[in-house]
Amino acid sequence: MNAVYEFLLHGVTHASWWQIVLYTLVTTHLTIIAVTLFLHRSQAHRGVDLHPAVAHVLRFWLWLGTGMVTKEWVAIHRKHHARCEREGDPHSPMVFGINRVLWRGAELYRQEAINQETMAKFGHGTPDDWIERNLYSRRTVLGISIMLVINLTLFGVIGLTVWAVQMAWIPFWAAGVVNGIGHYFGYRNFGSPDTSTNVFPIGIIIGGEELHNNHHAHASSARFSSKWYEFDIGWMYLRILSSLKLAKVRRVAPRPTMVEHKPAVDLQTLQAVITHRYEIMGRYGDMLKKACHDEIARLKAASAEPSQWRLLRKAKRMLNRTGGEAVVAAAHGNEVDEILSQHGRLSTLVQMRNELARIWESSSASSEKLMQDLQDWCARAQQSGNERLAEFAMRLRQYAA
Numbered sequence: 001m002n003a004v005y006e007f008l009l010h011g012v013t014h015a016s017w018w019q020i021v022l023y024t025l026v027t028t029h030l031t032i033i034a035v036t037l038f039l040h041r042s043q044a045h046r047g048v049d050l051h052p053a054v055a056h057v058l059r060f061w062l063w064l065g066t067g068m069v070t071k072e073w074v075a076i077h078r079k080h081h082a083r084c085e086r087e088g089d090p091h092s093p094m095v096f097g098i099n100r101v102l103w104r105g106a107e108l109y110r111q112e113a114i115n116q117e118t119m120a121k122f123g124h125g126t127p128d129d130w131i132e133r134n135l136y137s138r139r140t141v142l143g144i145s146i147m148l149v150i151n152l153t154l155f156g157v158i159g160l161t162v163w164a165v166q167m168a169w170i171p172f173w174a175a176g177v178v179n180g181i182g183h184y185f186g187y188r189n190f191g192s193p194d195t196s197t198n199v200f201p202i203g204i205i206i207g208g209e210e211l212h213n214n215h216h217a218h219a220s221s222a223r224f225s226s227k228w229y230e231f232d233i234g235w236m237y238l239r240i241l242s243s244l245k246l247a248k249v250r251r252v253a254p255r256p257t258m259v260e261h262k263p264a265v266d267l268q269t270l271q272a273v274i275t276h277r278y279e280i281m282g283r284y285g286d287m288l289k290k291a292c293h294d295e296i297a298r299l300k301a302a303s304a305e306p307s308q309w310r311l312l313r314k315a316k317r318m319l320n321r322t323g324g325e326a327v328v329a330a331a332h333g334n335e336v337d338e339i340l341s342q343h344g345r346l347s348t349l350v351q352m353r354n355e356l357a358r359i360w361e362s363s364s365a366s367s368e369k370l371m372q373d374l375q376d377w378c379a380r381a382q383q384s385g386n387e388r389l390a391e392f393a394m395r396l397r398q399y400a401a
Contacts, residue, residue, distance in 0.1 A: 011156040020155055024162050028169040029207075031065040034058040035073075035174060036207035036234040043126055044074045047222035048238055051246040059127065063136045063143035066170050071137070072113040075123035079112070080179075081219055082122070084194045090118075091179045094195060098184050105175030173206050182212035189226050190217030191281020201230045208232035217278040218253035226253065259400040265375045267367060272399035273374065274360045280396065284353050287388050291349055345386065352381060352389065 006014075015023070038058035041047045050058070062068055076090050083089045090112040093101045101108065112118055127136075136143070144167065151159030151166075177199065186197030196216035203210040203224060211224040211232060225232035241247035256276045262269070273280060359373050374396075381393035 009156045011152065011154045011159060013154050015155055020158060020162060023154075024165055027065065027162075028166055030061055031166065031169060032173070032205075032207040032209075033234065033237060034062045034065070035170060036209055037237060038062070039068075039070060039073050040077065040209070041222050041234065041238070043070060044077045045220045046125075047220050047249070047251050049248045049250060050241070054241065054246050059132075059136065063140070064147045065144070065166055067140040067144045068170070069113070069137045069140065070132070071119060071123040071126040072109075074126050075119050075121070076109060076112045078122040079118050081216075084196075084216070085183075091175065093180050093183050098180055101183075102176045102180035105179050106171035109171075109175055174209065178206060178209045178212055182209075186213070188213045188285060189282050190214065190278035191285050192217045192278045198230075201227070203230070203232045203234065208234035214253070217282075220251045221253040222249045223252045257400045258395075258398045260398060262397050262400070265371060265378055265397055267371055268401040269397060269399055270367065270371045270374055271401040273396065275401070276399060277357075277360050280399075281353070281357065283395075284356070284392065287392055288346070288349055288353070291346055291388065295346060348384065348386065349389065352377070352384075 013019070037048070038050065038055055039062070042050050042055065059070060062070075079088070080090055080092070085092050085094045087095065089095050091101050091105055091108045096108065144163075147166065148160070148163045151163045153159070155162060182197055182199050183195045184197070186199045187201075188197055190213055192213065194216055196213040198211050198213045199206075200210045208224045208231075209215075211226070211230055214224050214226045214230070215221070222238055223232060223235045224230075225235060238247055238249060242249060254275060256272065256279060356377055359370055359377065362370060362373075365373075378393040378396060382390045384390065
């Protein structure tokens with residue numbers, strides 16, 4: 001009887017509290033790595049090819065640790081990119097609200113998973129072998145039940161708590177934090193046409209998924225880090241696997257090449273500007289924020305009413321969160337127009353940004369026409385009397401293919 005009691009209380013390991021915590025952290029981290037390497041970077045975006053043995057180990061672990069079906073996850077994520085911030089986006093806080101996505105993101109996932117049109121349109125190319133059809137996709141409850149039995153056997157009744165943490169890890173961090181906060185709070189390196197943000201520059205807890213804006217700017221890139229101070233632990237694992245011939249990186253985000261003292265905009269400049277348009281718009285966004293900061297400082301120095309510069313501070317946050325004219329108009333159009341109408345320098349900057357974006361959005365125009373438009377834009381920027389805008393145009397000419 002005592003032996004049974006001991007087993008129920010402590011399991012077979014009689015582990016201490018810190019050993020149980022360590023086990024929980026290691027297993028949840030393995031789940032995160034399986035999601036970011038296998039489901040996200042390999043299956044959804046084809047940025048990396050994993051060795052079949054590695055891919056199957058990660059797929060098996062996801063069956064045990066989450067019960068998620070590869071085709072469902074991939075299809076929902078691809079639809080998110082295809083319909084980002086618009087009607088049909090499965091989990092956008094711009095559509096559903098931040099609270100619902102943050103705290104009930106898993107519910108939105110389950111609702112979309114039963115949409116057969118989504119599965120058929122976006123779920124192509126995912127595993128469809130015998131074990132997927134007969135076990136991983138069909139017996140999802142069996143996998144997580146086996147994990148529960150393992151935890152109870154190892155640690156006794158506390159294993160139930162460990163299992164609950166394991167089951168909640170992905171719904172909270174991936175479905176909630178990445179899909180919610182990753183489109184609401186944070187910083188932006190790239191002016192992608194959505195509200196994606198980098199939640200934190202050190203991507204360890206969510207396997208590098210913290211760098212969400214970087215990912216949206218270059219969705220097929222196997223590397224999520226962009227700046228020197230950013231760390232993507234998922235990319236570190238891929239480099240290790242690549243050195244062991246267990247992974248092959250197919251695509252990474254291109255780095256811009258700059259040519260100093262370039263006399264004029266040419267076709268190579270145009271090609272480079274189109275390729276690096278999100279990086280360019282990210283820099284433009286930084287310029288807009290600095291201009292807002294200068295205008296706020298000017299109003300404070302002139303003892304303006306606090307309500308005036310508080311509106312500008314609000315505009316600064318809006319312009320930081322949004323990456324394109326369409327998103328601005330949908331989310332904050334009237335407010336932004338009202339604020340900018342009172343500040344001519346900011347209004348000019350926003351108008352010039354929208355005109356620059358239209359250059360690479362003009363799909364029907366010839367290369368020569370687009371190059372002429374870019375030349376005209378740079379000339380007007382340099383003659384605008386705005387020192388920052390003129391410097392931006394000078395830098396724009398230095399981009400090379």
